[in-house]
Amino acid sequence: MKEIKKLTEAILRKDKSVNKTQxxxxxxxxxxxxxxxxxxxxxxxxxxxxxxxxxGVKYPIQCTTWEDLERFLHRDPVESFRGSVLKNRKKE
Incomplete structure (x- = not known):
């Protein structure tokens, strides 16, 4: 199984490699x-x-919150697959 970095919002907020805004x-x-x-x-x-x-120049950047990141990383990896299988089965 792939090892995920131990990450907290405090660590992320201090990391200079990740651009952020409040x-x-x-x-x-x-x-x-x-x-x-x-x-x-x-x-x-x-x-x-x-x-x-x-x-000094502002650029439009796609950004996400800590809560959305946690929710995304902990989602069921086959969630969307299951939905598509059920939709296809109902059509038969």
Missing amino acids: FDKEWFYSVEDLEDYLKEDLTGIESVTLPLDFD
Whole structure:
């Protein structure tokens, strides 16, 4: 089984390799940076586009919250597959 890094929001917030911004008292983390940091494909994670500042220039970046990241990483990996199998079975 693949070993996942022990990660807490405190560790993530301190890590300089993951761009982040605080918006309305909640922290949002760059999805692309999280993919690199975790070495995980986060396609389909709940995210919003927020302006992140790089050298005084703001760029629109897909960001996610800690809660959405946890929920995504702990989801059932065959959840969407099961749904598609059941839909196909009902058509027969």
